[in-house]
Amino acid sequence: MCEGRSPAVPFPEELHRLEEVERSLEQALDEAEAAVERIDREYREEKRYMSQYRGEIDPHEMFQNELALRQIDGSGAFAVKERNRLARLKEAPYFARVDFRADGEEVAAHYIGPFAFRHENELLICDWRSPVAGLFYDCEVGPAGYDAPVGRVEGALTRKRQFKIRGGEMEYALETSDNIRDDVLQRELSRTSDEKMKSIIATIQREQNRIIRSERTGTMIIQGVAGSGKTSIALHRLAFLLYRHKDTLSAGNVAILSPNKVFGDYISNVLPELGEEPICDLSFQDIARIQLEGVIGFEPDRDPLETDDRAWAERARFKSTLEFVGLLDRYLEGLTGRVLRDADCVLGSFTAGAELLKSRFEAYGKFPVKRRLQMIADDLHSRFSSDRELGDEAPGARTVLKGLSGLLSVKNTLALYRDFYRWLGRPELLDLPDRKTLEWADVYPFLYLHDAFEGLKSGSAVRHLVVDEMQDYTPVQYAVLNRLFRCDKTILGDFGQSINPNRLSTLEDLRQIYCGARYISLNKSYRSTYEIIRFSARLQGVHALEPVARHGDEPQVFRCCGRRAEAARIGALIHRFEGSGYASLGVIAKTNRDARALYELLGRRPGVRLLTPESGSFSNGVMVTSVQMSKGLEFDEVIVAGADRAAYATEYDRGLLYVACTRAMHRLSLTCRGEPSALLRPGVPPTAG
Ligand SMILES: Nc1ncnc2c1ncn2[C@@H]1O[C@H](COP(=O)(O)OP(=O)(O)OP(=O)(O)O)[C@@H](O)[C@H]1O
Numbered sequence: 001m002c003e004g005r006s007p008a009v010p011f012p013e014e015l016h017r018l019e020e021v022e023r024s025l026e027q028a029l030d031e032a033e034a035a036v037e038r039i040d041r042e043y044r045e046e047k048r049y050m051s052q053y054r055g056e057i058d059p060h061e062m063f064q065n066e067l068a069l070r071q072i073d074g075s076g077a078f079a080v081k082e083r084n085r086l087a088r089l090k091e092a093p094y095f096a097r098v099d100f101r102a103d104g105e106e107v108a109a110h111y112i113g114p115f116a117f118r119h120e121n122e123l124l125i126c127d128w129r130s131p132v133a134g135l136f137y138d139c140e141v142g143p144a145g146y147d148a149p150v151g152r153v154e155g156a157l158t159r160k161r162q163f164k165i166r167g168g169e170m171e172y173a174l175e176t177s178d179n180i181r182d183d184v185l186q187r188e189l190s191r192t193s194d195e196k197m198k199s200i201i202a203t204i205q206r207e208q209n210r211i212i213r214s215e216r217t218g219t220m221i222i223q224g225v226a227g228s229g230k231t232s233i234a235l236h237r238l239a240f241l242l243y244r245h246k247d248t249l250s251a252g253n254v255a256i257l258s259p260n261k262v263f264g265d266y267i268s269n270v271l272p273e274l275g276e277e278p279i280c281d282l283s284f285q286d287i288a289r290i291q292l293e294g295v296i297g298f299e300p301d302r303d304p305l306e307t308d309d310r311a312w313a314e315r316a317r318f319k320s321t322l323e324f325v326g327l328l329d330r331y332l333e334g335l336t337g338r339v340l341r342d343a344d345c346v347l348g349s350f351t352a353g354a355e356l357l358k359s360r361f362e363a364y365g366k367f368p369v370k371r372r373l374q375m376i377a378d379d380l381h382s383r384f385s386s387d388r389e390l391g392d393e394a395p396g397a398r399t400v401l402k403g404l405s406g407l408l409s410v411k412n413t414l415a416l417y418r419d420f421y422r423w424l425g426r427p428e429l430l431d432l433p434d435r436k437t438l439e440w441a442d443v444y445p446f447l448y449l450h451d452a453f454e455g456l457k458s459g460s461a462v463r464h465l466v467v468d469e470m471q472d473y474t475p476v477q478y479a480v481l482n483r484l485f486r487c488d489k490t491i492l493g494d495f496g497q498s499i500n501p502n503r504l505s506t507l508e509d510l511r512q513i514y515c516g517a518r519y520i521s522l523n524k525s526y527r528s529t530y531e532i533i534r535f536s537a538r539l540q541g542v543h544a545l546e547p548v549a550r551h552g553d554e555p556q557v558f559r560c561c562g563r564r565a566e567a568a569r570i571g572a573l574i575h576r577f578e579g580s581g582y583a584s585l586g587v588i589a590k591t592n593r594d595a596r597a598l599y600e601l602l603g604r605r606p607g608v609r610l611l612t613p614e615s616g617s618f619s620n621g622v623m624v625t626s627v628q629m630s631k632g633l634e635f636d637e638v639i640v641a642g643a644d645r646a647a648y649a650t651e652y653d654r655g656l657l658y659v660a661c662t663r664a665m666h667r668l669s670l671t672c673r674g675e676p677s678a679l680l681r682p683g684v685p686p687t688a689g
Contacts, residue, residue: 008172014163018093018170021111024119025090032083039076046072085115085275092165093117094125095202098135099159100144107158112136114201115275128201129213129243136160137209141176147215162202182548189526189550192583193636193665195620196269200232211520212236215244219517221470222492223507225545226536226662227527230492231267231632234466237490239274241464251277253463257481258283259472262611263632266618280462284477287484288443291456296414299433300613301440303628304502305591315429316441316502322475322509328445331420332452336361338419339369339410339453345403347395350384357407368455369408377401413450417442420449441502444477451483460485467491469632471498475505478513491517496540497659499627501652524548525662527634531555532661532668539679540658555661555668557643557676566641566673567601573639573669574605574622582667583620586635588660590647592626598641599624627656630663638664641671648677 009015046069050057057065094113101107110126112133117125126133131148135157138146144157160176162184174183185203204212211222211233224230238254251271256279258264264281272278288298304313318324331338340361345352360379364372377400384394395403410416421430433439438446450456465485467473470493473481491514495507511519525533525545529552537545558573560566570587577585587602589595592612599610602624611618611625618633640660648657657679661668670680 009170011161011173011175014097014161014173015170017111018165021093021117021124022090022168024124025086025093025117028117028119029083029086029090032079032086035079036076036083039072039079043069043072043076086117088273088275089113089115089117089125090168092168094165095163096136097159097161097163098132098157100132100135100155100157102153102155105155109159110135114199114273127243129240134209134213137204137213138206164202185526185548186550189548189665192581193620193634194583195618196265197232197235197267199270199273200229200236201274204236205229205524207522207524208233208236212240214518216518217488219489219491219514221510221514221517221519222490222522223519224492224494224522225525226494226497226658227525227533227634228494228522229526230494230522231468232270234468234490234492235267235270236274238279238464238466239271239276242276249463251279253461254466255280255282255462255464255485256466256468259469259631260613260629261616262618262629263468265616266633284444284473287481288447291447291450291484292443295450295454296438296446297436298438298443299440303592303626304500306593311428311431312439313502315431315439317504318426318429319441319445319476320474320503321505322512324445325448325475325479327424328420328448328476328479331423332449335369335452336365338423339408339416341407341409343407345380345400345407347384347399347403350380350387350395352380352383357404368451369453371455373401373404373408377404380404410453413446413453416449416453417446420445444474444480447480448476451480456480456484458484463487465489467493469493469497470510471495471507472500472503474503475509475513478510482513489514497631497655497662499631499652499655499659501650527665528662528668529553529666532664532666535668536658536661539661540654552666555664555670557680558669558671559676560671560673562673563601566671567598569671570598570639570641571602571605573671574602574608577622577637578607580637582636584635585622585637585639586630586633586663587622587624587639587641588630588663589624589626589641590653590656592628594642595624595626595629627660631659634663634665636665637667637669639669639671642673643670643677643680644672645675645677647672648679653677654679 046065050062050065050069094111096112097109098112099107099109110132111124112128113125114128115125116123116127116130131146134146135144139157141157141160145152145154161173162176163173164171164187185205188200188203208229211220214220222230222233234256242249242251242254258267258281260283268278268281285300292298302312336358340358342354344354345357357376360376361372364375367375377397380400381394381397384400410419418430421427430442431439447456462485464487467481467489470491472493491510511517523546526548528536529550530547531552531554533545533547535555558569560569574585587598589598596610596612599608602608608622608624609619611623611629613629623635638660640657643657647653657677670676
């Protein structure tokens with residue numbers, strides 16, 4: 001056997017190359033460390049000088065020193081980033097090699113890793129987002145090509161290898177053949193979960209790569225089954241866009257709209273892992289809070305599964321459709337007549353006739369009412385000033401504005417919003433918890449009208465927005481979003497995971513809202529074992545759900561006699577988990593209230609955490625939570641608690657069970673206190689409701 005050859009790494013030259021690259025990385029890392037220390041020293045010296053001679057330095061020199069300090073600070077941040085990247089590369093410098101012979105040229109080997117690494121003028125590692133790296137994801141050995149900035153490069157791919165390097169050690173190396181990609185993917189998918197979502201650059205699949213590297217501008221809608229990698233793809237796409245447009249796009253220009261803080265925390269590592277700055281993570285609540293500050297308060301959304309207030313549910317449903325946005329638009333079409341009284345504006349000896357005011361008001365129709373008044377006031381002020389008779393002082397713009405405001409029959413957005421329901425003939429659909437508070441379903445319709453009446457706060461630098469869990473949001477929320485973020489969007493989710501009975505909008509509605517958008521559907525599921533996916537697909541009747549053939553235990557249903565027996569069973573399953581080598585276990589109850597009760601029943605067992613809408617972070621270990629909170633997350637093992645006939649009976653319950661079951665990567669159990677849910681038996685129709 002050749003020196004250094006091991007069964008897992010049958011190519012000794014790769015071990016030698018790795019050693020060489022590591023030596024270069026070591027050297028570069030030492031230099032980067034020295035640069036960080038030098039800059040740090042310079043910074044401290046500059047600061048010391050400034051504080052020592054503060055009284056003696058003239059203001060001009062002080063200003064120069066402050067500028068210098070800021071510059072050192074900037075270089076320091078850059079040096080630290082560079083050092084961190086090199087340190088990361090040292091752990092796992094690359095994961096693939098492609099040998100490519102461009103037509104008329106020699107074969108060149110390209111090693112692909114998380115970032116590019118150049119040493120002594122030689123490019124030792126290519127960034128996974130570089131054009132040449134596209135060969136790895138898109139092509140097999142044979143004729144191949146890639147799109148470079150200079151145009152298409154044609155040639156032949158002569159070799160393709162994949163590596164797993166961890167802690168600087170090569171664990172395995174494989175030469176490509178048709179099933180190799182699957183083999184590496186299988187190994188990756190079989191690992192235990194991590195506390196945070198991980199990058200998937202070494203195993204991005206072809207259909208995923210097409211989305212990630214898409215150069216087409218415009219909005220994209222991705223409908224993908226549970227575990228198809230939608231969130232991963234969206235984050236990798238952002239990293240790709242930031243790389244491709246690095247001169248014009250920075251982390252401050254992209255944002256992700258996610259359902260809650262726990263999810264935001266869960267995905268927060270992917271971009272930094274890919275060498276990009278963390279990005280802004282927003283929720284619809286955050287946006288509402290910013291827009292409504294000082295205007296009106298609002299209640300958080302209620303859990304529809306924990307209330308039987310039918311009138312409330314009816315109000316929420318009514319406001320959740322595309323038709324509702326149509327009604328708001330129709331109401332706004334006649335806005336002038338609704339808010340402006342048919343009267344002249346008389347200010348002393350100056351008068352503006354009702355007709356003139358109306359026509360001006362309509363001419364400025366694309367602006368909010370309040371802004372239109374301001375513009376008309378400015379116009380009238382100039383007109384009055386030029387028309388004035390000798391001796392008559394023209395009213396100032398503020399006086400004119402006051403006079404015009406007196407002609408408004410509606411004084412604020414709340415009055416307008418109330419008027420909308422009167423116009424509809426359905427005043428009962430607006431129910432304020434108190435005088436200055438909206439219920440959640442009213443927040444976005446209110447903002448839609450607020451935009452027309454006062455205008456929304458703008459100024460967002462966001463140039464690409466990712467919207468995750470698209471099925472959770474209503475058309476009016478999208479309508480407001482489109483006004484606030486007039487940029488390209490990547491909108492992703494799974495309408496098969498709709499779990500709110502009061503959201504009536506559909507995927508077709510969404511496609512209608514974004515009618516020019518590119519639409520992609522993903523059916524292959526990567527998260528769970530074949531057995532879990534088959535079980536979940538049967539449950540939901542999702543025939544398109546295509547598993548990756550990775551096997552594990554069949555899901556088990558445990559029937560217990562009552563609550564205590566169920567808690568004891570869950571306790572035993574937790575015990576089994578603790579000895580299993582798995583890292584995370586999700587115990588998923590139907591509602592947040594059920595989750596809390598179960599947590600108490602389990603006796604606040606050490607190491608068991610309760611995850612609620614108020615929680616801010618995700619961690620490994622045992623988590624007791626609700627279906628709603630578990631969305632988007634994943635666990636090595638899942639126990640769906642309380643999977644009883646009565647608890648899961650309707651079509652919506654089916655969606656809930658589907659979401660809960662598809663959170664499991666490797667093992668799934670369901671426990672119930674009596675008869676298991678009939679939905680678990682294929683072919684059983686759900687109870688109506
Ligand atoms: N190409 C891939 N290589 C390795 N792992 C992958 C790949 N694609 C997806 N995965 C893994 O599959 C799991 C599911 O991915 P992700 O959470 O992005 O899916 P999703 O479609 O957003 O899921 P859901 O809608 O169910 O929340 C993650 O563990 C992710 O790392």
